[in-house]
Amino acid sequence: MHIVVIGAGVVGVTSAHALARRGHRVTVVERLAGAGLETSFGNAGQRSYGVVYPWASAAMVKQALPWLLQADGPLKMHLPPSPATVRFLLASLRFAFAPGVFGLNKRAMLQMGVFSRQRFSELERDLDLAFDGGTGGVLQLASSPAMMAEYRDLSPLLTEFGVAHRLLGPIEVREAEPGMTGDGPLHGGIQYQTDGTGDCHLFSQALAAACEEQGVTFLYQHQVQRLLFDAHRIQGVELRQPDGALEVLEADAFVVSAGCWSPALVAELGVKLPIYPVKGYSLTAPLVDETRAPVSTVHDDNLKVVSTRLGSRLRATGFVELSDFRRDIPEARLATIRKSVASRFPGCADLEQATSWTGFRPMTPDGPAILGRGPRDNLYFNTGHGTFGWTLSAGSAELLAQVVDGEPTAIPLDAFRPDRFRV
Ligand SMILES: Cc1cc2nc3c(=O)[nH]c(=O)nc-3n(C[C@H](O)[C@H](O)[C@H](O)COP(=O)(O)OP(=O)(O)OC[C@H]3O[C@@H](n4cnc5c(N)ncnc54)[C@H](O)[C@@H]3O)c2cc1C
Secondary structure (H helix, E strand, O other): OEEEEEOOOHHHHHHHHHHHHOOOEEEEEOOOOOOOOOOOOOOOOEEOOOOOOOOOOHHHHHHHHHHHHOOOOOEEEOOOOOHHHHHHHHHHHHHHOOOOHHHHHHHHHHHHHHHHHHHHHHHHHHOOOOOOOEOOOEEEEEOOHHHHHHHHHHHHHHHHOOOOOEEEOHHHHHHHOOOOOOOOOOOEEEEEOOOEEOOHHHHHHHHHHHHHHOOOEEEOOOEEEEEEEOOOOEEEEEEEOOOOOEEEEEOOEEEEOOHHHHHHHHHHHOOOOOOEEEEEEEEEEEEOOHHHOOOOEEEEOOOOEEEEEEOOEEEEEEEEEEOOOOOOOOHHHHHHHHHHHHHHOOOOEOHHHOEEEEEEEEEOOOOOOEEEEOOOOOEEEEEOOHHHHHHHHHHHHHHHHHHHOOOOOOOOOHHHOHHHHOO
């Protein structure tokens, strides 16, 4: 089959690779000049297979108001909120309080995380990809006894899904992360030893190059203007070429992997994909003293900042912000990220030389991504991965390919069904 994948973020590129590996002819259409230049560019860099969970939870709702009121709290909202923000919040509340939904979605996402870890190791074994990748694990700190108790409560579920983890006391945390010499509060932590790290942007580019070697065509600087369709099928896509001219690209099947921009592409079909751009920020700085830097990924639960070592760089990220597609980077957000780094890994990186970035998590109101067949016979979705698109990309791509080929999927996909929002 000839399959068009829309979007060359990490999800589109891994999808293209999974489809091409099965013998399909694949064309990837991307409006920007290369792979991984939007949300996949500056994320936290963690492949946190054991730390994947839905955004919509009753616990999150309880924490939200205090976080909003706190000057350096992790949750921010542009005021007054737009109609899109209000719709997203109301839908999230509905899912957060729907009995049993959080638990089911959490289990489904964990299953996909475990599958994704397996697919990543196969990819890394089969292809020589340079992306500052690591498998040093993920460590979540507990800055309070209550947080440590939460980790203890979570442990049985992780064991059930075969997610390797250890509960650590403060001394063991410092042994695991000897560079953590800062004076931030510390009551212990939980370590996911088999989780990984890596630069998602470099990975997307390296995998896109490997795909091209295998015959996949990438049309960069080509924007899909609209889908061309009848009652049963998508016939083609109308593309705007770099010179502004329009052309039609026909194919046998189409995959929408356009992250936060997916809803606009399918609106004409009468489909309302409830994906909202949840903004975050990151700083990337050269390391100046490797012995003071994180070994792998460390979550500072105090300021909700994630610090990751990417080769000779530190990547520190934070914030969940509801402000639609605003791309500004307020200094106050960066100051909070710097404060977290200073309280955990003082002197590890030259933060004056840091580059700052902002991006939009393609978030669904319940949490799981949108994966599967859409409302036309030859239309598929792999989008809406929210906070965990880098982590889940390799797994979701293979699952998508199984759906396209009509095979039984490696894990159940009920929680990811595109029609679950009844739109
Ligand atoms: C601050 C922050 C930290 C994060 N940290 C992590 C982390 O540590 N681990 C993790 O797993 N996830 C993390 N994420 C989430 C992760 O980055 C995303 O889930 C993931 O990058 C989404 O990938 P994507 O391919 O779906 O979207 P994108 O990377 O946004 O790709 C979509 C692509 O589609 C293209 N496109 C859109 N419309 C069109 C069109 N009409 N025609 C052609 N092309 C089009 C865009 O240009 C873009 O390149 C983080 C996100 C943020 C913001």
